[in-house]
Amino acid sequence: MFQATSFVRRKQSAEFVAKMVFLAMTVAMVVPLLLIVGYLFREAWPILSVDFLLTNPRNGLRAGGLWSPFLGTLYLVGISLAVATPIGVLAAVFLNEYARDNWITRVVNLAVVNLAGVPSIVHALFGLGAFVLFAGLGKSVAAASLTLAIMTLPVIIASTKEALASVPLAFREACWNVGASRWQTIRHVVLPNSVSGILTGVILQVSRAAGETAPIMFTGAVMFKAIQEGDLFAYGLFDQCMALSMHLFVITTSVPDVPKALPYGIAVVLLATVLLVNALSIVVRIRLRSRRKW
Amino acid sequence: MQHRRGWEVAVEKGIEALIRTCGISAIVFVFGIFFFVFREGSGFLFSRFNPLEFFGSIEWYPTSQSRVRYGVLALIAGTASVTALAMAIAVPFGVGAAIFISEFSGPRAKETLKVVIELLAAIPSVVWGFIALSVMNPLIMSVFNVPIGLNVLNGGIVLALMSVPIIVSIGEDALKAVPDSYREAALALGVTRWQLVYRVLLPAAKNGLLAAALLGVGRAVGETMAVLMATGHSVKIPTSVMDSVRTLTATIASELGEAPVHSDHYQVLFIIGILLFTITFVVNLTADLVVRGIRSR
Amino acid sequence: MNNHRNDAYRSRFVPLACAALGLAFAVGLLACSRGPRQPEKTVIQNTGSDTMVNLAQAWAEEYAKVDPTVSVEVSGGGSGTGIAALIEGTIEIANCSRRFEPSEIEQARKLRGKEPREFLVGYDALAVYVSMSNPIQEITLDQLAQIYGEGGTITKWSQLGVKMPDGADEIIRVSRQSNSGSYAYFREAILGKGRDFNLGSRDLHGSKDVVELVSKTPQAIGYSGMGYAIPDVRMLRVAKKAGDTYVSPTVEATLSRAYPIARELFLYTLGEPTGAAKKYMDWVHSPAGQAIVAKSGYVPIPAGGSTPR
Numbered sequence: 001m002f003q004a005t006s007f008v009r010r011k012q013s014a015e016f017v018a019k020m021v022f023l024a025m026t027v028a029m030v031v032p033l034l035l036i037v038g039y040l041f042r043e044a045w046p047i048l049s050v051d052f053l054l055t056n057p058r059n060g061l062r063a064g065g066l067w068s069p070f071l072g073t074l075y076l077v078g079i080s081l082a083v084a085t086p087i088g089v090l091a092a093v094f095l096n097e098y099a100r101d102n103w104i105t106r107v108v109n110l111a112v113v114n115l116a117g118v119p120s121i122v123h124a125l126f127g128l129g130a131f132v133l134f135a136g137l138g139k140s141v142a143a144a145s146l147t148l149a150i151m152t153l154p155v156i157i158a159s160t161k162e163a164l165a166s167v168p169l170a171f172r173e174a175c176w177n178v179g180a181s182r183w184q185t186i187r188h189v190v191l192p193n194s195v196s197g198i199l200t201g202v203i204l205q206v207s208r209a210a211g212e213t214a215p216i217m218f219t220g221a222v223m224f225k226a227i228q229e230g231d232l233f234a235y236g237l238f239d240q241c242m243a244l245s246m247h248l249f250v251i252t253t254s255v256p257d258v259p260k261a262l263p264y265g266i267a268v269v270l271l272a273t274v275l276l277v278n279a280l281s282i283v284v285r286i287r288l289r290s291r292r293k294w
Numbered sequence: 295m296q297h298r299r300g301w302e303v304a305v306e307k308g309i310e311a312l313i314r315t316c317g318i319s320a321i322v323f324v325f326g327i328f329f330f331v332f333r334e335g336s337g338f339l340f341s342r343f344n345p346l347e348f349f350g351s352i353e354w355y356p357t358s359q360s361r362v363r364y365g366v367l368a369l370i371a372g373t374a375s376v377t378a379l380a381m382a383i384a385v386p387f388g389v390g391a392a393i394f395i396s397e398f399s400g401p402r403a404k405e406t407l408k409v410v411i412e413l414l415a416a417i418p419s420v421v422w423g424f425i426a427l428s429v430m431n432p433l434i435m436s437v438f439n440v441p442i443g444l445n446v447l448n449g450g451i452v453l454a455l456m457s458v459p460i461i462v463s464i465g466e467d468a469l470k471a472v473p474d475s476y477r478e479a480a481l482a483l484g485v486t487r488w489q490l491v492y493r494v495l496l497p498a499a500k501n502g503l504l505a506a507a508l509l510g511v512g513r514a515v516g517e518t519m520a521v522l523m524a525t526g527h528s529v530k531i532p533t534s535v536m537d538s539v540r541t542l543t544a545t546i547a548s549e550l551g552e553a554p555v556h557s558d559h560y561q562v563l564f565i566i567g568i569l570l571f572t573i574t575f576v577v578n579l580t581a582d583l584v585v586r587g588i589r590s591r
Numbered sequence: 592m593n594n595h596r597n598d599a600y601r602s603r604f605v606p607l608a609c610a611a612l613g614l615a616f617a618v619g620l621l622a623c624s625r626g627p628r629q630p631e632k633t634v635i636q637n638t639g640s641d642t643m644v645n646l647a648q649a650w651a652e653e654y655a656k657v658d659p660t661v662s663v664e665v666s667g668g669g670s671g672t673g674i675a676a677l678i679e680g681t682i683e684i685a686n687c688s689r690r691f692e693p694s695e696i697e698q699a700r701k702l703r704g705k706e707p708r709e710f711l712v713g714y715d716a717l718a719v720y721v722s723m724s725n726p727i728q729e730i731t732l733d734q735l736a737q738i739y740g741e742g743g744t745i746t747k748w749s750q751l752g753v754k755m756p757d758g759a760d761e762i763i764r765v766s767r768q769s770n771s772g773s774y775a776y777f778r779e780a781i782l783g784k785g786r787d788f789n790l791g792s793r794d795l796h797g798s799k800d801v802v803e804l805v806s807k808t809p810q811a812i813g814y815s816g817m818g819y820a821i822p823d824v825r826m827l828r829v830a831k832k833a834g835d836t837y838v839s840p841t842v843e844a845t846l847s848r849a850y851p852i853a854r855e856l857f858l859y860t861l862g863e864p865t866g867a868a869k870k871y872m873d874w875v876h877s878p879a880g881q882a883i884v885a886k887s888g889y890v891p892i893p894a895g896g897s898t899p900r
Contacts, residue, residue: 025390094317119516211418253797
């Protein structure tokens with residue numbers, strides 16, 4: 001009795017077509033990504049090894065490994081996140097917990113959104129004008145890290161804000177009901193429950209800080225600097241440093257006669273670091289979310 | 295009642311002051327960026343700057359020994375052409391993917407796809423530039439039988455792949471934000487999912503989707519390293535997608551290191567930086583106003 | 592009730608852990624900025640010509656073995672940047688593929704009260720590259736000017752009498768970005784001082800980029816240092832004008848000035864170099880340093896030695 005009429009059949013075939021079209025569009029983006037990553041890995045395979053990470057570049061950057069740029073990237077990422085995280089978390093706390101719904105809050109929100117959209121080369125110009133020249137830091141790890149910190153700040157603020165907002169109001173109300181002050185509430189209840197969201201935001205920015213070239217190119221990264229292999233404290237705060245992203249750029253554009261696999265190897269190391277860190281953030285997010293009590 | 299010790303209250307007041315300072319730090323930094331970039335370029339801006347030549351001439355000869363000319367029209371055309379092509383690819387595909395993820399996929403598929411899109415977003419721009427040089431260049435040369443594969447097409451495809459994640463994630467947010475009552479009403483009338491999307495969701499979410507597209511534009515305009523390596527870096531107004539062009543961002547990146555500090559050339563590059571900052575500021579402001587429009591509903 | 596204890600424990604543990612981590616990190620930072628792990632290293636900053644950057648890097652790498660207490664930091668940026676940084680005082684040694692302009696010497700005198708000291712360290716021939724599938728073998732400076740210069744008339748290979756396979760006739764000009772020393776030298780030596788490049792060339796970022804692109808593009812022509820040659824490209828023989836002998840860019844031709852577009856490579860310091868910088872400069876002029884010049888594809892100073900100006 002309830003047989004599908006031709007009208008219904010037409011509707012359903014239209015839906016099927018639509019579904020296939022959208023699926024094709026999604027696949028059209030995912031497939032090139034997988035193909036490209038696969039190609040990079042295949043081309044880089046001959047040169048990848050543990051040695052590759054632990055030895056310095058040799059012979060005019062044509063041989064050897066990635067120790068000095070890798071260490072430089074670690075420094076830059078570490079320092080920039082150490083600076084950006086406290087400021088970002090506290091700024092998000094302000095926006096979510098303390099701010100009233102007035103024009104100042106709107107302006108701050110607007111500023112965060114705009115800071116997120118600033119082109120990386122403008123960050124580079126800012127870093128050059130403010131940290132290298134005005135603050136007198138010169139081209140150094142310090143100036144480059146501070147530039148990266150400003151760059152990663154908005155996403156940390158945004159993801160922390162989201163994490164704080166996801167803590168139910170009931171938790172806060174319970175604290176206020178027993179007489180806790182606002183800061184006590186935040187410190188003992190709200191922040192500990194937002195750790196997963198904050199960590200996710202910070203970990204995501206690790207990949208951004210490690211991958212950007214333009215902001216560090218003019219504020220502290222150099223093409224070459226001789227340091228000792230395996231030395232973890234090789235770069236001082238006011239020295240210049242090498243970095244993985246800069247290294248890839250330099251090898252691709254300025255160094256002749258490199259073995260074919262070398263730039264692929266650098267790209268793969270950079271990509272693998274970034275993807276691993278992102279995978280870590282996803283795992284952290286899932287695990288901490290399962291521990292939630294609401 | 296337990297009174298709190300004096301120093302505890304003082305510490306708490308101090309922490310609150312710190313929090314407020316951090317809160318307004320974002321404004322400070324945005325203004326700081328504009329201020330410092332403006333400061334480095336202001337000398338030239340207020341003395342010898344000729345807006346007619348700057349915006350109207352394609353002749354970019356900053357280091358000429360005979361006749362120095364600072365015309366950025368070709369550079370603006372370069373940025374515009376690559377961005378336009380990138381958006382023409384990224385917006386339909388991005389919105390299509392957002393619709394698929396939001397409406398047509400089960401929870402498992404949704405999680406996986408979202409993870410994949412996140413990974414796409416995480417690829418550093420210099421790696422994209424390297425891909426453009428080593429993979430896309432020979433590919434374009436062989437598929438389209440052109441002499442050189444570093445052109446608007448190469449830059450456009452790479453930029454599209456870079457901007458898609460932002461369009462997908464914000465587009466998906468926009469679709470999720472459509473009130474459930476709309477969906478329930480439509481389903482009560484017996485629509486298929488496609489009809490739901492086409493007749494209800496898209497019109498309802500169009501503000502959010504527009505914002506997503508605008509943020510994608512902002513991303514594309516501001517991208518530096520990938521276009522530096524992908525577009526062939528040639529000063530001319532493109533007449534086809536197979537032409538090489540140069541973008542504003544790539545010009546700054548490739549010439550800043552070599553411009554003597556505080557020289558005219560250096561200051562003009564900072565002025566281009568101001569131009570870029572203004573463009574992305576306007577785009578982001580528009581996107582934010584559009585999004586605010588849907589939130590307040 | 593157990594949950595309650597966990598919460599209290601966690602809420603005290605997390606900030607304490609963060610503080611401890613932060614403290615450890617700060618201590619680590621302070622430690623590394625004072626560098627107790629290694630003896631104090633002297634740093635020599637060396638910036639400038641992109642053409643010379645690989646050479647400078649090879650020197651720095653080799654010198655680190657010769658004297659491990661000195662660390663030479665190398666970056667490119669172009670001769671102009673090196674000169675400006677030297678005048679500002681942020682570097683000790685500038686690499687230049689061109690001489691100081693009189694205005695720059697004036698600036699150095701005014702700002703720092705010192706004269707720039709010029710040290711010749713080698714020669715570089717500017718080679719004209721074409722792809723291996725291009726049959727052309729030689730070219731004159733005038734033809735190059737007509738190809739690259741503003742208002743130039745040569746746009747197709749057939750105008751040079753070259754028959755390209757596949758009839759692909761358009762000349763694809765590959766150049767450098769506008770403040771590269773190679774760009775400036777090409778403009779001065781070939782286009783002449785009053786003339787500029789024609790717009791629409793592919794202005795690539797590095798000396799190696801040019802050669803790479805030319806090797807992959809049959810219709811392309813490009814210029815770069817002769818040290819950047821790879822097997823897939825051909826360096827054209829060059830003559831000053833039609834009727835002169837066409838000369839290949841080789842070490843001998845550069846030294847004898849038979850190859851018309853060769854330039855000198857300099858290291859500049861402000862005033863006389865002292866201490867670690869002087870030892871480095873001396874090493875660069877020694878046979879060990881000059882051997883690296885040759886290995887990098889440039890032309891070392893002939894054995895008679897050079898007199899610094």
